[in-house]
Amino acid sequence: MSREDVSKALVAKLKEFGYRVFGNGTYGYFTDGKNIGYFEVTYFGYINLSSVHKPNRLTGTGFSVVRDVKIADLNKSMCEDCFAPITNLLMLNLNQ
Numbered sequence: 001m002s003r004e005d006v007s008k009a010l011v012a013k014l015k016e017f018g019y020r021v022f023g024n025g026t027y028g029y030f031t032d033g034k035n036i037g038y039f040e041v042t043y044f045g046y047i048n049l050s051s052v053h054k055p056n057r058l059t060g061t062g063f064s065v066v067r068d069v070k071i072a073d074l075n076k077s078m079c080e081d082c083f084a085p086i087t088n089l090l091m092l093n094l095n096q
Helices: 003-016 076-081 086-094
Strands: 020-022 027-031 036-041 047-052 064-069
Touching: 003 020, 003 036, 047 076, 064 076
Parallel strands: none
Antiparallel strands: 020 027, 027 036, 036 047, 047 064
């Protein structure tokens, strides 16, 4: 599957999950109407997801949530993790 094919499949999957999708090509944003997530398709056709939030000293304007996942393995829970409050994600990382 080419990078462009993965991008098209990703946009379709995000819409299937109920998100509005903005962007074209291999990167963009998705939203549930309240929160925003960022996606990108790598050169090798893998998907990265990141949070998008108000800038702060600890994490800047966002942080990586999912890296190098295949389109077939992407699920809604991974997308929802992009919307989790920063404190929840920090606690998850500290407990690992």
